[in-house]
Amino acid sequence: MKHTALTITNGLIVGRHGAPAKGAIRCEGDRITAIGPDVTPQEGDRVENARGALIAPGLVDLGVFAIDKPAFHFGGITRAALMPDQNPPLDRPSSVRYAAQSGKPDLWVHPLAAATRALEGQDIAEIALMQTAGAKAVSTGRQWVPDSGTMLRLLRYCAMLGLTVIAHAEDSGIAGHAVATASEMATRLGLPSAPAEAEALAVARDIALAEIAGARLHFRQITTKAALDLIRAAQKRGVGVTAGVTPAHFMLSDTALADFRTFCRFSPPLRQESDRKAVIEAIGDGTISIIASGHDPRGAEDKRLPFSDAEPGMAGAETLLPLTMTLVRDGVIDLATAFRLLATNPAQVLGVDAGELLVGHQADIALVDADKPWIVDSAKMAAAAGNTPFDRQGVQGRVLALWKGGAKVG
Amino acid sequence: MTSANPSSQSRYPAGSLAFPHRGLLGLAGLAPHEILFLLDEAEQWVELNRQPTKRVDHLRGLTIINAFYENSTRTLLSFEIAGKRLGADVVNMTVGQSSVKKGETLIDTAMTLNAMRADAIVIRHASSGAVRLIAEKVDCPVLNAGDGQHEHPTQGLLDALTIKRAKGDFVGLRVTICGDILHSRVARSNILALTALGADVRVCAPPALMPTEIERMRVTPFHDFDAALKGADVVMMLRLQNERMTGQFIPSPREYRHLYGLTLDRLAKAAPDAIVMHPGPMNRGIEIDSNVADLAGRSLITTQVEMGVAIRMACLEVLTRRARRMEGWA
Numbered sequence: 001m002k003h004t005a006l007t008i009t010n011g012l013i014v015g016r017h018g019a020p021a022k023g024a025i026r027c028e029g030d031r032i033t034a035i036g037p038d039v040t041p042q043e044g045d046r047v048e049n050a051r052g053a054l055i056a057p058g059l060v061d062l063g064v065f066a067i068d069k070p071a072f073h074f075g076g077i078t079r080a081a082l083m084p085d086q087n088p089p090l091d092r093p094s095s096v097r098y099a100a101q102s103g104k105p106d107l108w109v110h111p112l113a114a115a116t117r118a119l120e121g122q123d124i125a126e127i128a129l130m131q132t133a134g135a136k137a138v139s140t141g142r143q144w145v146p147d148s149g150t151m152l153r154l155l156r157y158c159a160m161l162g163l164t165v166i167a168h169a170e171d172s173g174i175a176g177h178a179v180a181t182a183s184e185m186a187t188r189l190g191l192p193s194a195p196a197e198a199e200a201l202a203v204a205r206d207i208a209l210a211e212i213a214g215a216r217l218h219f220r221q222i223t224t225k226a227a228l229d230l231i232r233a234a235q236k237r238g239v240g241v242t243a244g245v246t247p248a249h250f251m252l253s254d255t256a257l258a259d260f261r262t263f264c265r266f267s268p269p270l271r272q273e274s275d276r277k278a279v280i281e282a283i284g285d286g287t288i289s290i291i292a293s294g295h296d297p298r299g300a301e302d303k304r305l306p307f308s309d310a311e312p313g314m315a316g317a318e319t320l321l322p323l324t325m326t327l328v329r330d331g332v333i334d335l336a337t338a339f340r341l342l343a344t345n346p347a348q349v350l351g352v353d354a355g356e357l358l359v360g361h362q363a364d365i366a367l368v369d370a371d372k373p374w375i376v377d378s379a380k381m382a383a384a385a386g387n388t389p390f391d392r393q394g395v396q397g398r399v400l401a402l403w404k405g406g407a408k409v410g
Numbered sequence: 411m412t413s414a415n416p417s418s419q420s421r422y423p424a425g426s427l428a429f430p431h432r433g434l435l436g437l438a439g440l441a442p443h444e445i446l447f448l449l450d451e452a453e454q455w456v457e458l459n460r461q462p463t464k465r466v467d468h469l470r471g472l473t474i475i476n477a478f479y480e481n482s483t484r485t486l487l488s489f490e491i492a493g494k495r496l497g498a499d500v501v502n503m504t505v506g507q508s509s510v511k512k513g514e515t516l517i518d519t520a521m522t523l524n525a526m527r528a529d530a531i532v533i534r535h536a537s538s539g540a541v542r543l544i545a546e547k548v549d550c551p552v553l554n555a556g557d558g559q560h561e562h563p564t565q566g567l568l569d570a571l572t573i574k575r576a577k578g579d580f581v582g583l584r585v586t587i588c589g590d591i592l593h594s595r596v597a598r599s600n601i602l603a604l605t606a607l608g609a610d611v612r613v614c615a616p617p618a619l620m621p622t623e624i625e626r627m628r629v630t631p632f633h634d635f636d637a638a639l640k641g642a643d644v645v646m647m648l649r650l651q652n653e654r655m656t657g658q659f660i661p662s663p664r665e666y667r668h669l670y671g672l673t674l675d676r677l678a679k680a681a682p683d684a685i686v687m688h689p690g691p692m693n694r695g696i697e698i699d700s701n702v703a704d705l706a707g708r709s710l711i712t713t714q715v716e717m718g719v720a721i722r723m724a725c726l727e728v729l730t731r732r733a734r735r736m737e738g739w740a
Contacts, residue, residue, distance in 0.1 A: 182622035188438065190538040190559030190595060193622065260539030304517055306537030308558070 005033075006406055007041035008365065011050030014057070014339050016356060025055055027363035030405035035357055050367055053400055056339050058364030059321065060355045062244060062346035063139070063166065063220045065296035067099075069107050071317040071383035073409050075293065076366035076399035078107065079354055080317075081346070084114035085141045091117050091125045093133035100134035106404045110350050112139035112166060115154050121145045124154055131161055136350040139166040139220070142267050142312075144202055146172050151206065155213035164216040164349050167206050169227060170268050174198040179308050180269045185254045191307060196271055200226035207234045207241055216240040218349050222288060223249045223271050225278030232287045242349065243282070244290035247323035248314060248389065250279045256389060262303045262310035263389045266294075269312075283341070284332045290349070291341045293320040297385035315383040318376075322395035325370055329396070335370065363406035372398040428739045429728050433552040435542050436561035437602040445603055449571045452717070452724035459495070459719055468727055469498035472529035472734070476502045477519070477544075478555070479535040484690060484715065485555050485565075489532050492722035498529070520544040529733050530726055533557075538595075551729040553722075559593050565689055566599030568721040570607065572714050573644055576685050580607035586638045586680070587629075588614040588670055589648025589697055590659075592621050596689045597648060601627050614638035616669065618659045635670050642680040646687040647672050647698045663696050672698045677708075685710050 006027045012020035013035065024039040025032060041047045058078025065083050072080055082099055084090035090099060091114035099111040113135035117123045127138055138158050144167075145151045158165045178194035180186040186193035203219060207230060210217040222228055222243040234241050248266055253273040256264045264270055282288045296313030303310050324342055327333050333341070347355025354362050376393050378386030402409040429447060437445065458464055474493040478486050486502060493500035505519075516535075520543075523531055530551045533541045538558030545552035556562040570580075577583055585604055591597045591613050604611050605628045613624060614632040624631050632638035639645065650666065660666045677686065686702055686709045694700045703709055731739040 184623040184626040187621040187623055188598070188627065190557075190561070190598060192559075195622070260542055304543070306516070306535065306540035306543060306558070308537050308539075 005042065005045045006048065006363070006403070007039065007045045008048045008050050008055055008367070009041060011053055011055035011367070013055045013357060015336060016340065016344065017336050020054055020335060025357060025365065027365075027403070027406040030363055030407075032357060032359050032361050032363050035359060048367075048401070054368040054370055055357070056366045056368050057343040057355050057357050058366050058402060058404065059342045060346040060350070060352075061295065061317065061320065062290055062292045062349060063112070063294055064292075064317070065294070065313060066384065067103055067107070067109055068295060068297055068317060068384050069103065071295060071297070071315065071381065072107055073402055074382040074399065075317040075320050076368065076402055077293070077317055077320070078364040078366070078402065078404045079110060079347070079352070080107065080295070081110045081112050081136065081350060083141060084112050084119060084139050089114045089119045089141070090130075091119065093126060093129040096130045096135050097133040105407065106409045108404070110134075110136040110352065112137050115140045115165065116145065116150070119143065121147065122150065124150070124157060127157060127163065128161055131163060135163070136352060137164045137166055137218075140168050143168055144170050144172045148205060148209065152209045152213060155209050155215035155217065159213050159215035162351075164218050166218045166220050166349075167202075169199045169202040169206070169219045169222060171198040171201040174201065178269070179265060180257060181254050181271050183254055183272050185257050189257060189260065189307070191257070196224045196275060197226060199224045199268060200230060203227040203230050207231070207239060210241060211239050218242045218244065218290070220244050220292065221246055221249065221268060221294070222282070223268050223279060224275045228278055228282045228287055232282070232285075235287065242290065242345070243288045244292055245279055245283070245288050246292055246294040246316060247320060248294075248316070250276060250283065250327070251323055252276070252389060257307070260307040261389065262305060262307055263314060263387050265307060265310050265312050266314065267312035280327070280332055283327060289341060289345045291320070291324050292346065293317045295383070297383045298387045299385045303387050313387070314389060315381060315385055315387050318381055318383060319388060319390055319395065321368070321399065322374075322397035323390070325397035326395075328370070363403055365403040366399050367401040368397065368399055370397050372396060374398055428731070433545055433729060434563050434725055435545055435552065435554045437563045437566050437599050437606070438561065440606070442606045445567065445570065445606060448567055448721070448724050448728065449574055451728055452567075452571055452720040455495075455720035455723040456717065459716065464495050465497065466495070467497035469493065469496040469730060469734075472498045472730060473527070474498045474500045474530045474532065474726065475523055475526070475528040476500065476532045476555070477523060477534075478502070478504045479533070479540070480556070482534055482555070484718075485534065488715070488718045489555060489722050492719050492726055495719070496723055496727055498726070516540065516543065517547055520547040524548040524550070530730055550733070553725055553729065556595055559595055559598075561599045561602075562595040563599050564718070564721055564725060565596045566603040567725070568714060568717040569600050569646065569687060569689070570603045571717045571721055572687065572710050573604075573685070575717075576710060577643060580604065580609045583609040583644065584612070584642045584681070585609050585644040585646065586612045586614060586642040587646045587648065588635055588638060588672070590619045590651050591615045591624065591648070592619045593651040594648050600646065601629055605629065612638045612642070614670070616660065635676065636679055639676060639679040642684055644685055644687060645672060645677065645680055648689065649691065649693055650697060663693075667696050671696060672702050674699065674701055677702055684708070687711060687714055689714065
């Protein structure tokens with residue numbers, strides 16, 4: 001593929017820290033070659049005028065359930081880590097290799113290898129072969145590995161291979177078939193529910209096992225205060241544990257389940273208001289270092305059902321950036337931190353040279369108007385399905401243009 | 411706290427005295443005076459049902475479909491009798507749970523029923539919220555005959571009517587509901603009705619069968635049945651819903667009876683004139699002893715069944731008034 005050189009001028013460059021600085025960025029081929037206030041276009045360059053918009057790294061979405069290019073591009077996502085919960089699951093080198101190629105050139109898919117065969121939580125899958133085939137991390141999928149011995153062996157093996165294990169934090173013995181958090185809401189609606197502590201129990205065990213194994217452990221979604229306290233303490237004593245969350249869990253609490261809204265059925269389920277506030281606090285103090293979309297477009301056949309029968313998940317790629325921007329406007333985090341949560345930190349978990357605007361990195365660049373207002377409309381979404389709980393909600397922040405490897409998308 | 415749902419929102423002008431709800435999906439959205447209105451309306455049907463000729467023609471020409479996605483004998487029969495005594499054409503559709511649980515079928519069936527121009531649809535379904543889902547897709551009033559563990563509003567109303575006729579007033583009345591509260595839609599509808607009407611409701615169950623934060627529904631939770639019974643004016647026993655239990659909730663039926671079975675000795679701890687109720691079907695010898703269930707003058711279990719027909723007649727008659735263009739309602 002032929003790339004001409006590209007210079008984006010007159011923008012505000014989002015760095016690792018501090019306020020965005022005026023400057024330009026130049027790319028040759030698929031790489032960033034210069035960045036800063038003094039960079040100017042050279043003869044023959046394609047020049048894009050950012051007109052004062054943010055020049056930000058393309059987002060790295062850690063944990064999506066479908067490859068949905070239009071939605072990812074709308075949301076400024078240039079790389080997506082695909083969950084192994086596919087049909088069939090990503091538990092073989094061939095399916096990993098196939099998935100890794102499926103988005104190129106304008107979207108890079110980083111498959112997450114299934115930790116166990118068929119995601120059944122019993123036999124460890126062929127992780128080393130899948131790593132060679134392109135897997136950048138290992139995931140237990142949308143479920144817990146119930147056997148502690150298996151989990152320990154898995155963590156030790158992945159530590160040896162240098163792969164992070166991405167775990168789902170819900171003790172399955174307690175969670176059972178629950179579809180909601182045990183609370184007044186679940187009681188009134190008569191929904192099968194489980195105590196929120198199912199999360200802290202799973203986290204406590206997996207942290208203990210990761211400490212034994214010396215493994216790197218990432219919890220894709222942490223949604224309760226009790227679990228966040230455990231992670232905060234573990235991070236303080238140097239355990240290689242990180243935590244992520246999806247916007248639904250810092251935007252909504254379980255009161256959103258009123259009227260059996262299946263667009264609010266998630267795994268893990270929405271929690272009570274005190275936990276939602278604890279999640280925001282943990283984003284603010286750095287305990288949670290990754291925000292991901294959990295993008296899972298589901299049509300009516302999966303969602304127009306009684307609540308307990310509906311599939312979990314939301315189409316989140318398009319609203320990932322604007323909903324994270326609410327945290328910036330609320331003063332929870334600054335703009336540079338927002339992009340670390342959305343790009344730099346997830347790229348680090350995957351071990352890929354992306355997620356930050358640095359010379360030598362892949363030229364994955366998003367031009368962002370962080371304040372641009374728009375209204376989410378589930379009927380007009382770019383995603384394969386419009387299952388968002390944020391329908392008709394006004395948001396701010398929109399991607400104006402996107403480059404993957406120096407080539408303009410769309 | 412559950413917000414108003416679109417299908418039960420008022421379509422009547424402000425100031426109208428008409429019953430403002432389109433269907434009866436639950437008691438959660440009903441104001442106390444609306445509950446009392448339905449109880450009062452039922453009184454005439456209690457009288458009618460005691461006459462040799464038990465039929466009027468209020469609903470003549472209307473079609474009522476009873477769509478039952480879950481096994482039922484008494485509720486289905488009660489709704490069928492209620493519709494027929496009002497002069498309606500009643501059709502029963504009972505569907506094996508397995509064939510329609512998944513997929514669009516539920517909504518497709520709803521749209522099919524709607525296309526047949528039913529004037530009221532009565533639905534029972536094993537999943538909480540399923541009845542509301544159907545109600546959003548049909549044009550006629552929908553009556554919830556039980557959805558999962560959510561609500562069973564006509565049962566709540568018929569129990570309230572039974573209590574009202576026996577005790578007169580609800581305010582300060584001590585009602586003890588004992589049994590599988592967690593899985594019981596009957597308990598939820600009763601709690602909503604009785605607390606709205608001013609009763610002092612106690613719920614009693616072992617921890618595994620007690621819903622989280624049930625006290626937020628303005629009831630007092632008990633694990634000790636004897637303590638819960640003390641001074642009770644009404645003792646309502648619930649069936650163990652083994653079919654809804656996944657995992658072991660109680661060690662054995664006889665151990666359950668040991669702790670929570672209503673025996674004559676236990677009943678003596680309640681008020682001397684306490685009445686005994688059970689929504690049926692009973693597990694005699696487990697949650698209730700036969701000599702309590704059949705205790706003349708105290709056990710109102712068959713009265714509940716009688717009130718059930720009257721309440722369902724009242725609900726069907728009131729909810730079809732708009733379709734029948736009754737003055738002040740059309």
